[in-house]
Amino acid sequence: MGSDCLFCRIVAGEIPATVVRETDTTLAFRDIDPKAPVHVLVIPKEHYADVATLAQGDPTLAADVLATSAAVAEDEGLLGDGFRLMFNTGAYGGQEVFHVHAHLLGGAPLGPMLARDLG
Ligand code: AMP
Numbered sequence: 525m526g527s528d529c530l531f532c533r534i535v536a537g538e539i540p541a542t543v544v545r546e547t548d549t550t551l552a553f554r555d556i557d558p559k560a561p562v563h564v565l566v567i568p569k570e571h572y573a574d575v576a577t578l579a580q581g582d583p584t585l586a587a588d589v590l591a592t593s594a595a596v597a598e599d600e601g602l603l604g605d606g607f608r609l610m611f612n613t614g615a616y617g618g619q620e621v622f623h624v625h626a627h628l629l630g631g632a633p634l635g636p637m638l639a640r641d642l643g
Pocket of ligand 1: 530539541554555556557558565611612618619620621622
C-alpha cells in the first residue's frame with residue numbers, strides 16, 4: 525500500500541509514533557488521541573484494510589495481532605482489571621484509518637460497549 529496509507533508510513537518510519545512493542549510481523553503504538561488511560565493500536569506490518577480482510581487473507585497474521593495485543597496488555601498492567609480490544613470495521617463500525625488496527629483500551633472502567641442504545 526505504502527505512501528497513501530498512514531499506518532504503512534508509521535511502519536516505514538516516515539511518520540513518528542510512540543511504539544510500545546514490535547515483532548517481525550506487528551507493531552503496537554500509542555493512539556495519538558487516547559480515549560482511555562491506556563490506548564494502544566496494534567497493527568500487522570503488512571497492509572490489510574480491515575479485520576475481515578486480514579482474518580480471511582492471513583489467519584496466522586491475525587493471530588499475531590492478537591498475541592501482540594495480549595503482550596501489550598500484560599506490559600501495561602491490564603490483565604488483572606481487564607481491558608477492551610476492538611476493531612472498528614467499515615462505515616457502520618466507524619473505521620477512519622483503513623489499515624486494520626486493534627484498539628487496546630484500559631486503565632479505567634470503560635463503561636458500556638456502545639455509547640447509546642440503538643433499540
Ligand atoms: P478508527 O476510527 O478505528 O479507524 O481509529 C483510528 C485511530 O487512529 C483513532 O483512534 C486515531 O486517534 C488514531 N490515529 C490517527 N492518526 C494517528 C497517528 N498518527 N498516530 C497514532 N494514532 C493515530
